[in-house]
Amino acid sequence: MKEKVRIASGQGFWGDLQSAPIDQVTKGPIDYLVMDFLAEVTMSIMQKQRKRNPDLGYARDLVTIVDQILPYCVKHNIKIITNGGGANPKACSEAIRRGAQKKGITGFKIGTVLGDDILDRITEFRRGGIGLDNMDSGESIDSVGAKLLSANVYFGAMPIVKALQDGAQIVITGRTTDTGLTLAPMMYEFGWHQEEWDKLASGTVAGHILECGGQASGGNFSADWRAVPDLAHIGFPIAEAYPSGDFVITKHPHTGGMVTAQTVKEQLLYEIGDPTRYITPDVIADFTTIQIDQEGMDRVKVFGVQGRPTTDLYKVSMSYHDGYAAFGTLTFSWPDALPKARAADEILRTRLRDAGLAFEEIRSEFLGLDSCHGPLAKTSGEINEVVLRIGVRSHSHADVERFGRELAPLILTGPPGVTGFAGGRPKPSEVISYWPALIPKRVVTPEVFVNEV
Amino acid sequence: MRIQLRQICHARSGDKGDTGNVGLIALRKEFYPVIVKYVTAERVKDHFAGIVLGRVERFELPNLWALNFLLHEALGGGGTKSLKNDAQGKTLGAALLRMELEIEEEMEL
Known part of the structure; x- marks a missing residue:
């Protein structure tokens, strides 16, 4: 030894x-x-x-x-x-x-x-009476069903x-x-x-x-x-x-x-x-x-x-498709950087509402001000510049894509002093949610192969 | 005396799903009883009003002069669902260190 x-x-x-x-x-x-x-x-x-x-x-x-x-x-x-x-x-x-x-x-x-990898065995387990309920929320796996992307012990x-x-x-x-x-x-x-x-x-x-x-x-x-x-x-x-x-x-x-x-x-x-x-x-x-x-x-x-x-349980890490999200940023400069960013945020939200888009969440944060510490963030006096970061989430891919088209127009049709839009239109990315569960150890067996090169 | 937590502690934070965790560690052994006494789960919940939507749990690790906090529903849904810039709660530790305390004990900082 x-x-x-x-x-x-x-x-x-x-x-x-x-x-x-x-x-x-x-x-x-x-x-x-x-x-x-x-x-x-x-x-x-x-x-x-x-x-x-x-x-x-x-x-x-x-x-x-x-x-x-x-x-x-x-x-x-x-x-x-x-x-x-x-x-x-x-x-x-x-x-x-x-x-x-x-x-x-x-x-x-x-x-x-x-x-x-037990992705292909979920139905078999469910038939055998193995729950795979979400160990945090208690929800049944049936609510996720066909949207499952991965399931690993x-x-x-x-x-x-x-x-x-x-x-x-x-x-x-x-x-x-x-x-x-x-x-x-x-x-x-x-x-x-x-x-x-x-x-x-x-x-x-x-x-x-x-x-x-x-x-x-x-x-x-x-x-x-x-x-x-x-x-x-x-x-x-x-x-x-x-x-x-x-x-x-x-x-x-x-x-x-x-x-x-x-x-x-x-x-x-x-x-x-x-x-x-x-x-x-x-x-x-x-x-x-x-x-x-x-x-x-x-x-x-x-x-x-x-x-x-x-x-006598293994933890199972599962993930499933849960819609789409996109993020965009615009930079606002002195003077009145923050009021301008807030005004632009309002204008954008009005346009999204007028277009009848269905978002589960719209979140605006002001980078340089409060994106990390929210209401705990303190500012003294005027800030030189701030980045408006706005994110949306929806199960409609089209609506998330449309959001991406609404951001750039703010440069010419919003408050003055906007820059930092070099990255192009925000593109929808897939939202993947996490589903933790437990499974009896007896129904899953690790396989070990050792091969000479 | 009045102190800010950052004068007596360091911290690291991270995520598990929609739950943030903050490990709050006393910089010196004599500071540990102070954080045990004053930095209660209720106080942390009040501190994070508007940020932590769920409950706050506290665990004691006297061996490391540390407290571990679980901040439930703190990350906007967690993982790739969260629209937050800090979706993984990386800065929650620093946010806790902002806390100010009025303490009875006199200590050299």
């Missing part, structure tokens, strides 16, 4: 810094590179890409990244674990295999985790552990929990079994700290943001994990950013609910038991984490 395992975060979301994974494998020793690509609505976007082309539907950025780092990873035996397979892990693994063969890199294994660490046991150097999954990506290599390397709840909870907490990339190492840091050095070259966080479950969050030397008790705390609090019940398919972690200690520069020790048995 290894004395310690170094797990490095390479991406915090689909579209994160392209240089980060390269820095992680080249700027210091690591054993694993984990990359999270999936946010709540990401799967629906990928599912659509797959519908248009059955060979797509995964994070194509991932293939580019792996292409660049694979020679190095194979040489230094760095394993890659990622959920960037999205809605089509099989095609993603295939693309990576082709890329490797083209470069003449062979003699390694790719693991692929399938089975999370959140798997945990176990399928990845299986792939690692079968010798995979790269593991590509679909909808795996962000935390499972980090927990899996700890379970595999240290031989933790599925009932060592405190250790699983600790690995889960490590995963939560790593899952947003640079957000744990000085990015988006609210306390003393000016004190964060060299964000241009930010080093992404690394978990140095030990068999006991304790771990140290650190980063490579000679990189920017910083790892302090405060940067780690901010990330621990990010997007959590009841801290005593952080529920994953692997364990329920209690965040109120986490102890942290800054043991050196850019080294924060995390220990004492407790966990308890998880539930």
Whole structure:
């Protein structure tokens, strides 16, 4: 058994810094590179890409990244674990295999985790008496029906552990929990079994700290943001994990950013609910038991984490078509920037009303004034310029498109001093709503395939 | 004494559907009892009048000197449905740090 395992975060979301994974494998020793690509609505976007082309539907950025780092990873035996397979892990693994063969890199294994996609099984489940009600609102799934775009079960660490046991150097999954990506290599390397709840909870907490990339190492840091050095070259966080479950969050030397008790705390609090019940398919972690200690520069020790048995349910992330939206902006300059912007907003709303358009919501915000803090925003005196940002939402595509045509005329037929309309007409974009649900674990089985390249 | 929350705390916020979360963290250990005492769920709900349409839940994490708030119905429907510029609630943390408190305790800031 290894004395310690170094797990490095390479991406915090689909579209994160392209240089980060390269820095992680080249700027210091690591054993694993984990990359999270999936946010709540990401799967629906990928599912659509797959519908248009059955060979797509995964994070194509991932293939580019792996292409660049694979020679190095194979040489230094760095394993890659990622959920960037999205809605089509099989095609993603295939693309990576082709890329490797083209470069003449062979003699390694790719693991692929399938089975999370249950879109085609919804009717079967409903017939079998499985509810899939919205776990937030309690609504029945029948109200969404044919508008469903994607439905994926959140798997945990176990399928990845299986792939690692079968010798995979790269593991590509679909909808795996962000935390499972980090927990899996700890379970595999240290031989933790599925009932060592405190250790699983600790690995889960490590995963939560790593899952947003640079957000744990000085990015988006609210306390003393000016004190964060060299964000241009930010080093992404690394978990140095030990068999006991304790771990140290650190980063490579000679990189920017910083790892302090405060940067780690901010990330621990990010997007959590009841801290005593952080529920994953692997364990329920209690965040109120986490102890942290800054043991050196850019080294924060995390220990004492407790966990308890998880539930017999998987979370399901579903998404459905929910109409269209469009956004437009116009910039108003001094003098009277704000009154002019408010007047233009009124004129536009009158024209939309006169045209008989049916919107579920029209929202006007004044960028530079109140778009972030609404009524809490305070202004003293006259502002130099302001951007009117107006958004509409409707189930009628035609009405949303018509809104796009009503914006530009304000330049010549509204208050004076308007500019900033270089982007053209606002175009309708599809509104995708999120439907979280629960499903018994017994009816969904992860499938793990490991193939030699 | 009168203080603004930003003098004694830092914060990070994010989203889960239409619910925003704000992690409010005391800058020093001695500030934690102060936020526990004064920054109640009711007070946060009042602070966010017109922004948070649903209820506010509060959870305590003394180990991190932190409180976690869930702000329900705060994001205009959440996800891609929201017409807000800040549809993911990224700036709700800073908005909470605007809160001003009149406290009985005398503290060095």
